[in-house]
Amino acid sequence: xxxxxxxxxxxxxxxxxxxxxxxxxxxxxxxxxxxxxxxxxxxxxxxxxxxxxxxxxxxxxxxxxxxxxxxxxxxxxxxxxxxxxxxxxxxxxxxxxxxxxxxxxxxxxxxxxxxxxxxxxxxxxxxxxxxxxxxxxxxxxxxxxxxxxxxxxxxxxxxxxxxxxxxxxxxxxxxxxxxxxxxxxxxxxxxxxxxxxxxxxxxxxxxxxxxxxxxxxxxxxxxxxxxxxxxxxxxxxxxxxxxxxxxxxxxxxxxxxxxxxxxxxxxxxxxxxxxxxxxxxxxxxxxx
Amino acid sequence: xxxxxxxxxxxxxxxxxxxxxxxxxxxxxxxxxxxxxxxxxxxxxxxxxxxxxxxxxxxxxxxxxxxxxxxxxxxxxxxxxxxxxxxxxxxxxxxxxxxxxxxxxxxxxxxxxxxxxxxxxxxxxxxxxxxxxxxxxxxxxxxxxxxxxxxxxxxxxxxxxxxxxxxxxxxxxxxxxxxxxxxxxxxxxxxxxxxxxxxxxxxxxxxxxxxxxxxxxxxxxxxxxxxxxxxxxxxxxxxxx
Numbered sequence: 096x097x098x099x100x101x102x103x104x105x106x107x108x109x110x111x112x113x114x115x116x117x118x119x120x121x122x123x124x125x126x127x128x129x130x131x132x133x134x135x136x137x138x139x140x141x142x143x144x145x146x147x148x149x150x151x152x153x154x155x156x157x158x159x160x161x162x163x164x165x166x167x168x169x170x171x172x173x174x175x176x177x178x179x180x181x182x183x184x185x186x187x188x189x190x191x192x193x194x195x196x197x198x199x200x201x202x203x204x205x206x207x208x209x210x211x212x213x214x215x216x217x218x219x220x221x222x223x224x225x226x227x228x229x230x231x232x233x234x235x236x237x238x239x240x241x242x243x244x245x246x247x248x249x250x251x252x253x254x255x256x257x258x259x260x261x262x263x264x265x266x267x268x269x270x271x272x273x274x275x276x277x278x279x280x281x282x283x284x285x286x287x288x289x290x291x292x293x294x295x296x297x298x299x300x301x302x303x304x305x306x307x308x309x310x311x312x313x314x315x316x317x318x319x320x321x322x323x324x325x326x327x328x329x330x331x332x333x334x335x336x337x338x339x340x341x342x343x344x345x346x347x348x349x350x351x352x353x354x355x356x357x358x359x360x361x362x363x364x365x366x367x368x369x370x371x372x373x374x375x376x377x378x379x380x381x382x383x
Numbered sequence: 384x385x386x387x388x389x390x391x392x393x394x395x396x397x398x399x400x401x402x403x404x405x406x407x408x409x410x411x412x413x414x415x416x417x418x419x420x421x422x423x424x425x426x427x428x429x430x431x432x433x434x435x436x437x438x439x440x441x442x443x444x445x446x447x448x449x450x451x452x453x454x455x456x457x458x459x460x461x462x463x464x465x466x467x468x469x470x471x472x473x474x475x476x477x478x479x480x481x482x483x484x485x486x487x488x489x490x491x492x493x494x495x496x497x498x499x500x501x502x503x504x505x506x507x508x509x510x511x512x513x514x515x516x517x518x519x520x521x522x523x524x525x526x527x528x529x530x531x532x533x534x535x536x537x538x539x540x541x542x543x544x545x546x547x548x549x550x551x552x553x554x555x556x557x558x559x560x561x562x563x564x565x566x567x568x569x570x571x572x573x574x575x576x577x578x579x580x581x582x583x584x585x586x587x588x589x590x591x592x593x594x595x596x597x598x599x600x601x602x603x604x605x606x607x608x609x610x611x612x613x614x615x616x617x618x619x620x621x622x623x624x
Binding site for chain 1 (some may be wrong): 418
């Protein structure tokens with residue numbers, strides 16, 4: 096991106112100070128969210144989310160696997176994000192790897208909880224088929240197609256939408272398999288179970304520019320930020336994860352303030368997102 | 384396995400000379416100078432063009448012409464089995480080079496010396512013919528970016544199974560082990576810029592199959608022209624002309 100002139104920087108900072116950003120939004124207003132589900136027919140679930148010019152795609156693939164021996168009654172989930180060079184020429188080759196890793200680990204931290212699966216947004220025990228032998232492995236893949244700031248929030252929204260769209264096939268385990276051999280599992284083609292996403296959190300990123308913080312920053316605004324805090328909040332208003340990025344130090348009271356602002360914003364975001372997902376699914380059903 | 388049943392229908396219900404449904408959209412990535420989405424049946428590809436811009440690597444800068452670079456990558460979820468390595472593998476490197484050479488042939492590079500044009504192609508869904516879809520998408524993206532070209536480049540593939548030449552193979556037909564001929568042409572100038580084939584084919588049959596692929600390319604060209612014309616009309620009306 097071409098650098099901003101001093102005049103442009105002052106304009107952005109001044110606007111944020113006066114609660115009027117360059118595109119006319121208030122400090123705590125999100126850009127319009129556009130959700131499309133079921134765009135990748137080969138995946139178990141998929142969604143595309145557009146937040147202004149930021150465009151991301153998330154897909155969920157469910158495959159049969161063996162559970163971790165330390166947690167025999169839980170399935171496995173892995174999240175991987177890829178930054179496409181179509182978003183930024185600098186993502187060519189291995190250029191996007193750093194950002195991809197940062198986004199993947201931030202998402203894993205927010206959605207997957209601790210090592211034992213405690214506090215995870217996704218209920219891992221629902222992915223278990225046969226204790227200790229067979230479980231579902233969920234591979235969640237994110238792709239950043241176009242980036243205009245706030246990619247983390249968009250990815251979290253896309254993953255939530257993709258999970259709502261995910262249909263896990265019903266399995267029938269043959270009852271007469273010997274107990275220590277790999278049991279026969281019959282994956283049904285017809286019947287599916289819809290994934291329960293009521294516990295999946297959303298992520299709200301607050302970017303501090305000057306003395307105020309804004310929600311859903313564009314790339315221009317992000318270039319002026321001193322620090323950013325990403326808070327992951329679920330429907331019950333509980334915090335599921337927290338990341339602070341950026342070099343400038345923040346007063347602890349400011350952080351607490353940002354977290355409560357994030358909680359407030361997340362309610363509206365959740366409702367908007369849920370209604371968009373429902374509309375997208377209805378659209379999808381009408382077409383098919 | 385039977386790829387063409389006795390009634391003459393293929394596995395997905397098409398006739399042998401029938402192409403898959405084409406769909407294209409211009410200007411999907413607003414940040415890029417030019418971008419397009421191109422779908423051929425279930426194969427879906429996004430292309431974004433950044434340029435002409437300053438050369439990033441001074442040693443590669445050319446005083447007479449623009450530097451054209453291309454990168455092809457596939458999304459993790461694009462194929463049936465999840466891919467581990469989206470880019471950097473040999474197939475992606477080869478296809479990147481093929482697309483670059485094909486597009487370089489039609490861009491008027493001498494008009495933009497000391498500059499760089501980046502073409503990035505991302506495969507969202509792969510169901511056979513990704514190479515062709517990428518070239519078609521790149522053509523649209525270059526047109527959207529306003530980069531001067533001698534002619535548009537269109538591409539299509541054709542094969543030969545069960546004794547019948549088939550146009551526009553999908554993944555199942557492609558992996559059957561039969562020949563797969565990919566052709567890229569400059570439709571107005573009637574010149575071939577890309578020709579690739581794998582497996583083996585009799586000389587006479589090869590001529591028929593290549594002719595079929597070229598017909599497919601021309602069909603794609605007329606569709607692309609329609610899309611570009613429609614896009615220009617919209618731009619006109621937005622300008623209030």
